[in-house]
Amino acid sequence: MTRSVSIFGATGSVGLSTLDLIRQHRSKYRVVALTANGNASAIAQLAREFDAEIAVVADESAYSKLKEALAGTGIEAAAGADALVEAARRDCDWTMASIVGCAGLPPTMAAIEAGKTVALANKEALVSAGALMMAAVHKSGAKLLPVDSEHNAIFQCLAGGKLDQVRKITLTASGGPFRSFSLDEMRAVTPAQAVAHPNWDMGAKISIDSATMMNKGLELIEAYHLFPVGLDRLDILVHPQSVIHSMVEYVDCSTLAQLGSPDMRIPIASALAWPERIATSCKPLDLASIGQLTFEQPDLVRFPALRLARAAITQGGAKPAILNAANEVAVAAFLNGQIKFLEIAALVESTLTAYLPEAPMNLDDLFIIDADARHYAREELEKLTSGN
Ligand code: NDP
Numbered sequence: 001m002t003r004s005v006s007i008f009g010a011t012g013s014v015g016l017s018t019l020d021l022i023r024q025h026r027s028k029y030r031v032v033a034l035t036a037n038g039n040a041s042a043i044a045q046l047a048r049e050f051d052a053e054i055a056v057v058a059d060e061s062a063y064s065k066l067k068e069a070l071a072g073t074g075i076e077a078a079a080g081a082d083a084l085v086e087a088a089r090r091d092c093d094w095t096m097a098s099i100v101g102c103a104g105l106p107p108t109m110a111a112i113e114a115g116k117t118v119a120l121a122n123k124e125a126l127v128s129a130g131a132l133m134m135a136a137v138h139k140s141g142a143k144l145l146p147v148d149s150e151h152n153a154i155f156q157c158l159a160g161g162k163l164d165q166v167r168k169i170t171l172t173a174s175g176g177p178f179r180s181f182s183l184d185e186m187r188a189v190t191p192a193q194a195v196a197h198p199n200w201d202m203g204a205k206i207s208i209d210s211a212t213m214m215n216k217g218l219e220l221i222e223a224y225h226l227f228p229v230g231l232d233r234l235d236i237l238v239h240p241q242s243v244i245h246s247m248v249e250y251v252d253c254s255t256l257a258q259l260g261s262p263d264m265r266i267p268i269a270s271a272l273a274w275p276e277r278i279a280t281s282c283k284p285l286d287l288a289s290i291g292q293l294t295f296e297q298p299d300l301v302r303f304p305a306l307r308l309a310r311a312a313i314t315q316g317g318a319k320p321a322i323l324n325a326a327n328e329v330a331v332a333a334f335l336n337g338q339i340k341f342l343e344i345a346a347l348v349e350s351t352l353t354a355y356l357p358e359a360p361m362n363l364d365d366l367f368i369i370d371a372d373a374r375h376y377a378r379e380e381l382e383k384l385t386s387g388n
Contacts (some may be wrong), residue, residue, distance in 0.1 A: 018268050038059035084111040176195075217309025322373040347377060
């Protein structure tokens, strides 16, 4: 039986890793939809290689280039936000949600509302729309397969276990490239230093999030929704080698951990083949050559994003969506050279305290909260840059 798959964000790091696995198992998978933002030539090339049914670019200005690149192939070309949502509703067995940022929310929600099996990498969508997304999952009967290595590890450690028998879930964190930097050293880091993660090869936004440890904050919120054991049972532990991807401790004091080389193709393969397994060409774990696994507590002073994320999910309502939107604005500003590294968390914090909207009751409310938060964050950014 072939499994039909659609990949949202196919030109990105997670999307390409997913396609790399499919390339190794061509007879098992059939590609339905592939999407990108504006990278028409890359998505057209992938659509041709994998003989997709449809290729979609979110950016409408890239449509003519996409159409031209697919001329004569029989592969449909489409563009725009509505086309993404329509592609997410297309018949397929498995959907990879790997668009970066809250921009991935509409197609991810469309796939969920259609009751599909959704492999979720797009953590910003879940952070922002948490309760609404989980309610949609329960209503439609969709299956969420976590792709983030930590959540995929927890998902695997929970197989056969019951949430009410869990004492604690520990998300491991590499600590990022500045784990042992002083605050003074962190003040001066450049975007090039921040995107160079010591263990993982990822897109720019998540790499910056890893450097500020906002990534772990977003993952805490993600775990809160995916594994409802209560916030007080969710812990973060720094583990610089990124070998243990997360752990689940049960009430009998048994702790299960999932280990593997730091290669996203491993958790993606687990979701792609779920509930089966497929072989990968990833490097098998060689613990003897690694020698030592070490652990330390996260430092909330140098990495305030962790504190902000925990506070946002504790307060609930609109706060996680504001945290996420402000962080997206701040990361883009850092990558553009507008603000300094430590100002990313400062900008998020000042946006979080700038205003307090009502909790979102539906997706329309959420989009308003997201847009307003970006507006407030840009105002905070202006204040910061006029002082820089
Ligand atoms: P990348 O930046 O590498 O890729 C992002 C993808 O999303 C590209 O296909 C891009 O298209 C597309 N895209 C960007 N903006 C938009 C938009 N506005 N509308 C529609 N599509 C858009 O990101 P990653 O693959 O690194 O990350 C994807 C998601 O997975 C993120 O949420 C991240 O947090 C999560 N994740 C990533 C991991 C990793 O190892 N990279 C690990 C765990 C989670 P285009 O090429 O045209 O710009």
